Amino acid sequence: MTPGASPPEVGGEKTLLSVNVGRPRPNPIKKSRLTGIDKQPVDGYVSVADPGSGGTGLVGLAGDRAYDTKAHGGSDQAVYAYAREDLDKWAAELDRPLAHGAFGENLTTLGLDLDGALIGERWRIGPDVVLEVSCARLPCATFQRWLERDNWIKRFTGAARPGAYLRVIEPGKIRAQDSIELLHRPDHDVSVALVFRAMTLEPVLLPRLLVADALAERDKERIRRRSTRPL
Structure with a gap:
């Protein structure tokens, strides 16, 4: 769907429009000196697998x-x-075009309510890959620099349309135009949007997140740290 086109009706077909992989770009504002935020659409199949613990890249x-x-x-x-x-x-x-991958996303989707997705929700993409919603994306200085908007972090936070991070449950290969099927929706109300609000402007909501067992470990740790602070 091109910018400006009408969104699909609720309940319509859920599709993976694009699979996007990063190209290294200079990032002078971070110690790493490089960033992978410049995601570009890939033709053909892309392998998806669990990367293991963090800290390795x-x-x-x-x-x-x-x-x-x-x-x-x-x-x-x-x-x-x-x-x-x-x-x-x-x-x-x-007032500018935004191509697939423009926000540094790996997957550009159509017909899927990402912000309303629940933590622990599982999707099948194509015939093999199963992904599980784990947390919300939080804006950073690299994202702001990439969009070339001085107030971007504040603006993105206020809009509360963060998109979703996912973990890999079943590996395989995916490609653009694969269908997306909802496999499991947990019995709680902790959505990506709720996590985002709790992690940014409304920390009073943090305790509500604890019912979501599939919440990312970094978010659980933040809740634990806050709960041990002296009153």
Whole structure:
């Protein structure tokens, strides 16, 4: 779907529009000096697998990697997905085109409510790959520099359309135009949007996240640290 096109009706077909892999770019604002935020669509199949523990730079898609290993990579951030519908909203608000991968996402989706997805929700993409929603994307200085908007972190945070990070449950290969099937939706109300709000502007919501067993370990640790602070 091109920028400005109408979003699909709720309940319509869920499709993987694009699989995007990063190209290393200079990143003078970080110690790593490189960033993989410049994600470009890939033709054909891309292998997806669990990258293991964080700190190595490994991510879920073959040919991609994270350079800021403290903030990115590892099983809980193996794959990042963003909705084409939200890219189109941003394209209109920013008055500029936004191609698939423009927000550094590995997967550009259509017809999927990523922000309303629940932590622990599972999707099958194509015939083999199963992914599980683990956490929300938090904006950083690299993202702001990439979008070339001085107030981007504040603006992105206020809009609360973060997209979802996913872990790999079943590896395999995916490609653009694969179908996306909802396999499991957990029995709680902890959505990606709720996690994002709790982690940014509304920390009072943090205790509500604890019912989501599949929540990313970094988010659980943040809740534990906050709960041990003296009153």
